[in-house]
Amino acid sequence: MKLNRLLLFPCIAILLNSSLFAEDEKEKKFPANQWVALAKTKVVIPEIWNKGRHKGINSFGSEVYCEKLGLVLSLDGYTTAPAGKSTPNNYSESMYGFNPITTELTLIKRNNWQGGARSTDPKKCSYPLDENKTEPTPCPRHTYNGICYSNDSGKFYLINGANAGVPNAHPKFKINGGTGVYTFWEYDVETKKWKELDYPGVKRKEPYDTLLRPMLGDNSLYLIQVWSLWKYDLKTNKWTGLKKHTGRPLNSGSKGCHSTVDPIRKRILIFNSAARLRKGKTETEAHKMVNLRYYDVATDAFVQIPLKGAVEGKIKAGIAYVDHMDCYAVRTEKGLFLYFPKEKKWKKPEIKQFIPKARKPFSWTYLNYDSKRKLLILNRYAVLNLDPKTLKLTDLKVEPVTK
Structure with a gap:
C-alpha cells in the first residue's frame, strides 16, 4: 500500500506540472502592436534520440505553421558527433517544431539518414541508415519553398530541394532504399511516419524554384514552378498539370x-x-x-x-x-x-x-x-x-x- 502511494505522488506531481505549464502558455500575453523579442531558443531532443544533437544548417529552407500542433515546422540538421567536432552535414534531414510561447525547438522526427556534404564521395556524402529499409524517409536536402502543411489532411508535405550528393555510390545507398530530391513525400504528424507519394509528370525538374502550397477547403496542393504549375488532389492522390512546360517561363515569381x-x-x-541589376543593364x-x-x-x-x-x-x-x-x-x-x-x-x-x-x-x-x-x-x-x-x-x- 505504501509503495502504491509513493508511486502515486510523483504521478500527481507530473500531472500538476503539466497543467501549470499548459496554463502558463495559455495565459501568456504579448503587448499589442509591437514586436517582442523572444528568449533564446531552447533545443529539446527526446530521449530516443538523445545520443545526438541539433545542428543548425537550415539556411536554405523555409518554415510552415502547423495548426494541429501549434508549432512552426521546418527541416534542420541532427548529428551524433560530439559538440565542437566538425561534421560533413550540409543538408537538413530531420523535422523540428518551434513553440513561440516556450521558445522550445523540439526534434519531432529524426530521419533515417546520415547527412553529408556537397559531394558524392562515399566518405562525405549523405546515405540512408539501416533503419531506412523498414521505415523509408526523405533524403537530406535544402528544402527552399518545397514544404507545406495542409489543414485539410492534417499532414506535412515535401517535394524537390537540393542535395549535390545524391544519388551516390555509397555502399548503403541502394540496399537501404536511398532516394533523391526529385521525390514527393507526406508526413503524418500523429503517427510520425513518412510516406513517399507519386511524383508529378513534369517535363523539366526544378530543385530550387519550387513553391508548394495548400488551398484550405479544397483538399488540394499547388506546385508552382518557373516552368510549370501542377495541382495535387489530396483525396484521389493524383497530379494534374494546369500549366505544363511549353518552353517559356510562366512568370510565376516562384524563384527565390x-x-x-x-x-x-x-x-x-x-x-x-x-x-537584381546586372552589369550593363538599364x-x-x-x-x-x-x-x-x-x-x-x-x-x-x-x-x-x-x-x-x-x-x-x-x-x-x-x-x-x-x-x-x-x-x-x-x-x-x-x-x-x-x-x-x-x-x-x-x-x-x-x-x-x-x-x-x-x-x-x-x-x-x-x-x-x-x-x-x-x-x-x-x-x-x-x-x-x-x-x-x-x-x-x-x-x-x-x-x-x-x-
Missing part, C-alpha cells in the same frame, strides 16, 4: 520567393525582392522595389498587386496572411506594411521595425501566422500581436508604374 495563402479568396501570394522599376503577385485558383491566372509608392524597400523579409484582420502582412528592410484585399488598399501600421541580431538580418527571415494564438512569428526572433482595435494605420497611396 516568400509565399502565403489567402484561403478566403483562394489566392497563393508570391512575394519577391527587387530584381535600371527599371523592377529594380527599385519589391514585387507582390498572386496565383488565382479560380481563374488559373497570375495577378499583380500594385505597390509602387506604398511599400518601401527592396528586400523581401516575410509575408503572412493575417486571418483575424483579413489582410496581408508584408515585411521589408523598411518595416511592416499591410494590404487589405477587400478594400484593395495598402496601409502602414504604427509599429517600430524589428531588426534581428544576425549577420544578415533580412536574409532567410520568414513570417508565419499562428492561427491558434493570433500572432505573427518572425522565425525564432520575435512575435507580433496585432490588435485591430488599437492599431494605428495610415493610408498609403499607390503610384502608377512607368514602363
Whole structure:
C-alpha cells in the first residue's frame, strides 16, 4: 500500500506540472502592436534520440505553421558527433517544431539518414541508415519553398530541394532504399511516419524554384514552378498539370520567393525582392522595389498587386496572411506594411521595425501566422500581436508604374 502511494505522488506531481505549464502558455500575453523579442531558443531532443544533437544548417529552407500542433515546422540538421567536432552535414534531414510561447525547438522526427556534404564521395556524402529499409524517409536536402502543411489532411508535405550528393555510390545507398530530391513525400504528424507519394509528370525538374502550397477547403496542393504549375488532389492522390512546360517561363515569381495563402479568396501570394541589376543593364522599376503577385485558383491566372509608392524597400523579409484582420502582412528592410484585399488598399501600421541580431538580418527571415494564438512569428526572433482595435494605420497611396 505504501509503495502504491509513493508511486502515486510523483504521478500527481507530473500531472500538476503539466497543467501549470499548459496554463502558463495559455495565459501568456504579448503587448499589442509591437514586436517582442523572444528568449533564446531552447533545443529539446527526446530521449530516443538523445545520443545526438541539433545542428543548425537550415539556411536554405523555409518554415510552415502547423495548426494541429501549434508549432512552426521546418527541416534542420541532427548529428551524433560530439559538440565542437566538425561534421560533413550540409543538408537538413530531420523535422523540428518551434513553440513561440516556450521558445522550445523540439526534434519531432529524426530521419533515417546520415547527412553529408556537397559531394558524392562515399566518405562525405549523405546515405540512408539501416533503419531506412523498414521505415523509408526523405533524403537530406535544402528544402527552399518545397514544404507545406495542409489543414485539410492534417499532414506535412515535401517535394524537390537540393542535395549535390545524391544519388551516390555509397555502399548503403541502394540496399537501404536511398532516394533523391526529385521525390514527393507526406508526413503524418500523429503517427510520425513518412510516406513517399507519386511524383508529378513534369517535363523539366526544378530543385530550387519550387513553391508548394495548400488551398484550405479544397483538399488540394499547388506546385508552382518557373516552368510549370501542377495541382495535387489530396483525396484521389493524383497530379494534374494546369500549366505544363511549353518552353517559356510562366512568370510565376516562384524563384527565390516568400509565399502565403489567402484561403478566403483562394489566392497563393508570391512575394519577391527587387530584381537584381546586372552589369550593363538599364535600371527599371523592377529594380527599385519589391514585387507582390498572386496565383488565382479560380481563374488559373497570375495577378499583380500594385505597390509602387506604398511599400518601401527592396528586400523581401516575410509575408503572412493575417486571418483575424483579413489582410496581408508584408515585411521589408523598411518595416511592416499591410494590404487589405477587400478594400484593395495598402496601409502602414504604427509599429517600430524589428531588426534581428544576425549577420544578415533580412536574409532567410520568414513570417508565419499562428492561427491558434493570433500572432505573427518572425522565425525564432520575435512575435507580433496585432490588435485591430488599437492599431494605428495610415493610408498609403499607390503610384502608377512607368514602363
